[in-house]
Every structure is written in structure tokens, then in C-alpha cells.
Amino acid sequence: MRARLLPLAFVAASFVPAVIAACGSTPRPEGEFDEPDTSIDATITPVDGGSFTDSGFEPADGSILPPAGETRDPVDCNEAKQTKSYVGCDYWPTVNANNVWSIFDYAVVVSNTGQNVANVTVTGPNNFSKQVQVPAGELRKIYLPWVASLKGPDADNQGSATPLTASVYATGGAYHLVSSVPVIVAQFNALQYKGEGGEGPLPPDAGPDASPPAKNWSTCPGNGGVGCFSYSNDASLLLPSTALTTNVRVTGYKGWTSPEVPNPIPIFPPTPKQDIMGPHIAITAVEDNTTVTVRLSGPGKVLAGGAPIPATNGGGTLTLNMAKAGDVAELVSDKGERFDFSGTLITSTKPVQVIAGLPCVNVPAGKGYCDHVEETVAPAETLGKRYVVAPPTGPKGGGVKHWVRFVGNRDNTTLTYAPAKPAKCPATLQAGEVVDCELVSEAFDVQGSQEFAVVGLLVGAAELGNLTEAQRGDPSLTTFASVEQFRTKYLFLAPDDYDVTFVDIVGAQDSAPKVDGVAVPASTFTTIANGLGVFRVKLGPGKNGAHALESAKPVGIQVVGYGANTSYQYPGGLNLKLISAPPVPK
Template structure:
């Protein structure tokens, strides 16, 4: 799958045919076409469009309006876990994004390897956290994380999982088959509860990195023979994931990803990491999925299944065909595992600059909720333009209501494994189900979100995040907004009367109400440097947060944290 990051970056060829070069440049997704029994599309072509029309198949109905409702919202939030864990035992019992045991895992990305894969560890406790990182039993890195501070831990790429780099002309091929790497994951262990985020890659331009890093060999500084120009030392394609501690993992996951990018021959993937020896993992594919064979992973059509055996640290990177969608597939394991989803590069929506790597941790199925507020991410300059939204069914016949008004294309019901694309949604909304389900969001390309800035200085690009169920909101978050980026924001979904404190200072940003009676709103808060990028947010009532950052043709977004209480039954296996 040959494609050029730079072509899309400069907009010299936005709609490549399957054999043509496509391109990459920051972090994202797109809406997509209907597929029988699996996905309802928001638009036409291989990647959808901004036309909001969607039919949810047998389980749903067609919506063409964008009405604003007057409902009062869904059920009350679930139980709030009071206080932060002080010990690893408390962290294990509390089941949240805070923990002592994590499994950083490289995912496929054609970014030049001079840019660093890294994890960032934040410590909100009052004691030093000693952090040790190993791979396949060998020590890789050690760090001390001071109280109320963070530490960047730079780790070597795992080439088999990352795939090849782009060439000097910013074009190249990503992985073309599924991959298995025994001992391919890193294992991060801390003596005190911490939060961990992985960045693939961390820097977006040729600056920073480990002490003494020399950027002079960056491929972007060399002349591209075909153009006669040097493209510059920019990563163009990166994203970040909130890593979940092993104590919050389970053996049940509904894949919440993005469909393949057919015209660029780019497939989506699911990356499964074993965290205990002797784990048997079965993947039941959704009807719209199709897996490319590789190593001991068999070629498998939609509706089929396969099983792999993993020991602690073993990784399988399951690659879908470019015309398929792994989303909605069900992963079941005999022991807890970690699951990430992503793509090497994608536009959002297809046809709009620029392309970017996307990835995010998949939340365990038992932690999914019934009520979500889906907020449009703050764009560069504090503007609000829109994002692509996908809904994922987990239980057959789940009825969905929209107390704040139903977005275009939104279904009234959804089945297990079904995926509905809402295409580009331009306003915040609430969605409530009578069973648990999942929601993912995908930031738009820089051509849309920073349209008033002339290329090549536009900020933004696709990035994937997951909406957090109201039942899993918290009253305190320790989160990271790396200082490597030009602009960063935290979007807080909060009760309208809640008091918010950020880094010990009251927040004076007035939340924008969601609908006409939900009682919730969104406060869009620009972030300063904090403590080298570390921030602490507290609230008088449970809130949800999304953390967002922008650089030149680059972005990231991730949920800043959440509780991971087991509030839903495991989904039954497919018939």
C-alpha cells in the first residue's frame, strides 16, 4: 500500500485511486459506506462525506433532521470512587485509569523512526514513583516520577509492529499483512499509582526528544529527487492513547475503530497484547470485517472467527482489508488482555487534507455505559467545527434516544456488532441506550479545522478518541498535555452548576449547555504549560474530560481518564 504523506499534506492529490499514492500528515478518521449487516454509512464513496444521511439497517431507522430536543437526559451517573489510590493495592481495587502495571505497545505508523515512540508517566501522589520498563524480561528503562509531576520515557520502536518508514519523499508502504511478535510489548511497572499515555510518535517537529538528540539525519532535511525540495523535519503522522492498567483489563472487548481506507489501500487494525501466560484469544469478526493473513493469523472473512494463544508480552497486530471494517468484532479471552485499535493513516473525512495515524485503547465491554455526552472537540484558536462520530452496538435491539435532539443519520436502535457512522457532526449531543453501547469520535483534517490559515502552517488533522460513559465520570483527573505541541485544550463535560478547579485555580469558563434540559454543558479550557505538561483537574461533581493538542498538520485527542468499574455484563458470543 504505497502512499505519500506529503501529497496529502500539500493537497496535490487528494482522491487517489487504489493503485495511486495517497498521503499522510497528522491523526484521524472518516465516515464510510454502508455494508450489509454491519455498518450504516454517512455519505457515499469509499470514505463517506459530510452529507448527513444514514440508515441504521434492520435495527434502526432513518433520520434526516437535526432537531434540538427538550428532554432532561438519561439516568444518573454510576457510583463515584472517592479519592485517589495511594497504593497499588488500592489502585487495583478501585478500577480506574490509575494503576501500577501497564503494557505499552507499538502500532503501525510510517512516521520516520527518528521521531520517538514514548510513554509519559504522571504521578499525582505525594510520594516518588519508581518506574521500571522491561521487554521480554530484559530491562529497557528506569525513571523516577516526582510527586505531582510527570516523566517522559523514550522507548525503542518495535520495527515489526511499526512497519517500514516513509522514504525521503515522504511516501512509503505500511504493513501489508497481519503480524505476530512474541515478547513485542513493553511492560511498565510502578511502585506507586500513576497514569500512562503512549505517543506514536511524541514529537511533531525535529526538536526536543531525549537529552542530546541529534536531528541532523532526519530524512525530511534531505532533498526529494522527484520534487527537488526538502519536505522538512516534521512527523506529519502521530497520535496518542490513554493506556489502561492491567488491573482494569478484562477478557471481553468490542472493537471500536475506523473502517479501512479503500482508495489508499489502507486497512485498519486491532492490536491485542497478552498480559498473562497461557491466554487463549478468540476473535469473532463482524459481518463487514475481513482479515489479511500473517504469521499464525489466518485470512478470515466477515462472520468468521479464529483463535490465537498468547503469553505475557506477546502481541498480534490483526490487519483488516482496506475495503473492510474490523469495528464491531468481538474479542474474548480466557484471561485479561489489552486491545488497541488504529490505522497507519487516514483522512477525516476522506478527501480533506490531511491524513494522519490514529490509535486508541479499546475499553473493556464490561465498562461500557448507557449514557454519553458527545462533545465536538475544540479546534485550533478555540473554534468549534465538528467531528466524525461512530456508534457501536453491543447488545441486540438496543434502543437509542437523543434527549438533546437527534443528529442527522442517528439511529433509534442498534444491534450487537453493528456500527453506524454519523458522518460529520457539528454540535454537542446526548445519547441514551437501554443497554450499554460505545461511541468513538474522530477529529477532522486541518483543511477544515484551521481553514483560515494558509498552508503549510495549518494546525490539526485526524485523531481518534472515545466518548466516556457518564457512569464512569470522575471528580479528579491527573492528565497530560505535552509541551511539544503549539495549542492544547481540555474539554470538560460537566453539570452546569459544578465548580471546576484546574491546577489549584478556579476555572472561569462558562459551560455551553448541551440541549435544552440535560443539565450538562461543555467548558472548553485552553491549557497553559502546567507542570511540564502535567495538570490536575478537580470538580464538585463527576465530570468527563477530553484532552486535545495541535501542531502543524498534527493533532492528538484522548479521554483524559475515566473510572473502569465493571457495570455491564460480558456480551454473549455471536450465534
């Protein structure tokens, strides 16, 4: 459906052309580097009793890792409370701003890692309550009503979006998901990319065991116009409340400013540069009586949101008193690339969840189409000193360019790269400093003298030209797991609502990964540096979208999915060991 003279993904004004987003393919650098002291084997050292700890560090909370070659998930909820990983029993799904049409569903996808049936209960706003059973080794989609105040306005029927103009405090605005056994949870905002699937409302006289009818898509605003596509999706890996902490260094993306566009008719003036969309962060209290202190980055201006959220300029400090678990403070910044919450330090008296994103953004700013982006921000104590960053797999397979940014967590952090430093990536970082490497095609291994964070974004198809197909793809936000948080076992989610999905596996060549019991061919491995590289695997259906990965050595994974006019990317899993001291507020 290339016949889209009107926007296909959301834009902020009718005269701003939307350009479809996707990912293509670019050459990948290769080369061998023999530096055994920086290999995965050197990073993780066996210790007595068959368990192992990070070289030179012992977790302050006493948590341990399983024996080398094994990653054992918690077997019950009591153990999950002590385990620091993405597997747990208690989660807080939270809607954040997206201009997608509300006929598309906000949903969580729950995957059961254990041997017993998971009895899952979700409660939330407006007395919502739902119970779902998830069989062992499978996943289930749970459709949840949008929370209108946090979602923001829908786009019009031509796909033009409206930016948020104020911050929002939503009392009891988050959902609470509790499972009888440990599970994995990701939220999809929205789940479907086209007008298919989903659930309709139950009739008033429906019994307690009634199944919802199929969703009626006849009222989709895009019907007869730009088409019934969501155009605006992303996914976030949710972290169990037992893995959250009281310190968060925000990793997100900046606001969107469209560049000046020359007029094809020289006698007419160009379309001027315009500030279109601002970023947001959604802070969710997971315990009652939580006081949150937000020390804003220089570009992190906050728009007022009533008495609980006063207007605060960048560089200022904001205090939030969150009375009840499930309260959400969605801090919204002003429009344009000058505004960015990344680097902001959030501290709290009790653990909080933070999701960073934008309702819609072009990446790069002048290349369409725009799309909703979001990702859960990892606790600051879980950040590492080493990252292996591989360009994501594009819709046609093979690595493609992406937008990369670094976020500093401590002053005077020096960085060392192999095989080479991308031109615009930093050599040093200060606490809260954000550096955009911009578009990066090459893979790299980067090590810091202190912990830091690395963020990636899929880019618009207009940036990649003919390296996509069937109009697949657009911007999406992800964070990379540090090598210190790699695992040897994952159960991860790749819902069957998308046309094509990949898992990118980063690790040693002899890690011998298996996906769904099938060995990944060694021929799919591309070396990056220091004996590490990336395997790229196109996924089949799995168990209704649930996939299992095992490897002989710890690896990191990114899950990437594409549909027409949209995509998602998220870290498929990671350990969340407390490997760093809390950052020092400035």
C-alpha cells in the same frame, strides 16, 4: 510552511495528493432542557456510608465509588488492584502500525497522582530495561525503541506511506511498565511533531548514572524536502492491567479508500478511486497462557501473519494461543473502506489489552491530510448507556466538526437524543453493528436502553478550510467515556511537545471545575441538553505537562493537542467500573 506541493502527511501513493489536517470552528447549538431524571445528580445516587453506586446497578466485583464530590485514587498498588479506573501500577505499552519516520520517538508519558515518588521500571524487547523516578504530582516522558515488526515500514523521504500487507505475531513485543505507586500512563505514537527534543543513544562507555545526549536531527528524512515534521501522531490512554477484562467490543475506524478525483483538464480522465490503507488491532496478552477468541465483524477480514495468525474472512472466528505475557498479535486487514474491525468481539481466558488504529487515514476519505490514528479499546463491561458528545475544540478555540460513529454491544438497543438526533446517527443498534454519523457539528446527549460505545475522530484541515492556523491538526481517534464513568478528580497528561492544547470538560453547569487550581469561568460553558454542557479550557504548561482537574460534580474530559501537520485526542481519564454484563457471543 504551506509550500508543500508534495505530501505533508502520509499518503499511500505518490499521485495521491496529501492535504493537511486540522480542526476549525463551527457554530454550537445552545438550549436549556429541564429533565432532572437524566441529570448527573439523578444518574449517581448517594447510598449509606457516604459512597454511591450507579442508579439501578451494583458493580458485580463489589467495587465502590468514593463519596459524592470526591474521587479518591488508589494510594498503593494493592488498592489499585481493587480499583477500577485509569490509575494503576502495571501497564503494557504496545507499538502499533504507523508510517512515521523512525527518527521520531515512540514514548510513554507517566504522571504520578500520589504523594510519594514513583519508581518506574520499563522492560521489553531486546532486553530493554529503564528506570525512571516520577515526583509526586509531576510527569516524565520515557522514550522507548520502536518495535519494527509492529510499527511497519517508514514513509519515504517525500512522505509517501506503504500499507501493511500481513498480520504480525510479536513474541514479547510489548513493553511492561511497573510502578511502585499508582500512576497514569499514556502512549504517544509518535511523541514529537517536529524535529526537536528527544534523546540520543548513550555512548558505549557511559556509566549507569549517565544522562542521554540530545537527539541529533540532522538525519531526518524530511530535511531539505517536505520538512522535518512527523506528520503522523496520535495518543492512547493506557489502562492498567488490573482494570482489563476478558471481553472487548472493538471500537476503531474503517480502512481508507480515496474517492475518484476529477482531472482539472477535462480532456484527461479522473484519478480513479483507490484502496489505500487497512485497519489493525493490536492484542496484547498481560498474563501467560492466554487463549484469545476473535469473532470478526462482517468487514473484519484478517490477513495471514504466519502460523500463529491464519487468514480469516470477515464474519469468521480466529483463535490465538498467546503463550507469554507481552506477546502481541497485530491483526491487519485488507486495504480500503470495506474493511473494519469495529464491532468485532474479542473474548479471552485471561484479560487482554486491545488497541485499534490505522497507520494513516484521511477523515473524511477525500480530505487530507492523512495521519496515524489509534486508541485503547475499553473493556466491554465498562461501556455505559449514556454519552454526552461535544465537538472537539479546534486549534483556534471553539467547537469544530468531527466524525462520529456508534458501535452496538447488544441487540435491540434503542437510542434517545437531546436536543435532537444528528441526521445520520442511529435510532437503534444491534450487537456489533457500526453506524457512521459522519460529520457532526452539533453537540448531543444520547441515552440507550442498553450499553453501547461512541467514537470520535478529528478531521482533516481541508474539511475545515480557514478554521485552522499554522497548519495545525489532522485526524485522531478517541473514544468517549459514558456518564456513568465520569469522575470529580483527574490528573491528566498534555505534553509540552505541541503548540496548543485544550481540555474539553463535559458535565453540569454547576460542576464548577477547577484546572490546576484555577476556577474555569462560567462564561466558557455552552449548554448541550438536560442541564449538561461543555467547558472549553486552553491549557498552560502545568507541571511540565501534568494537569489537575477537580469538580463539584462528576465530569468527563477529552484532551486535544495540535502541532504543525498533526494532532492528538484521547479521553484524559475515566472510571472503569464493571457496570455491564459481558456481551453474548453470536
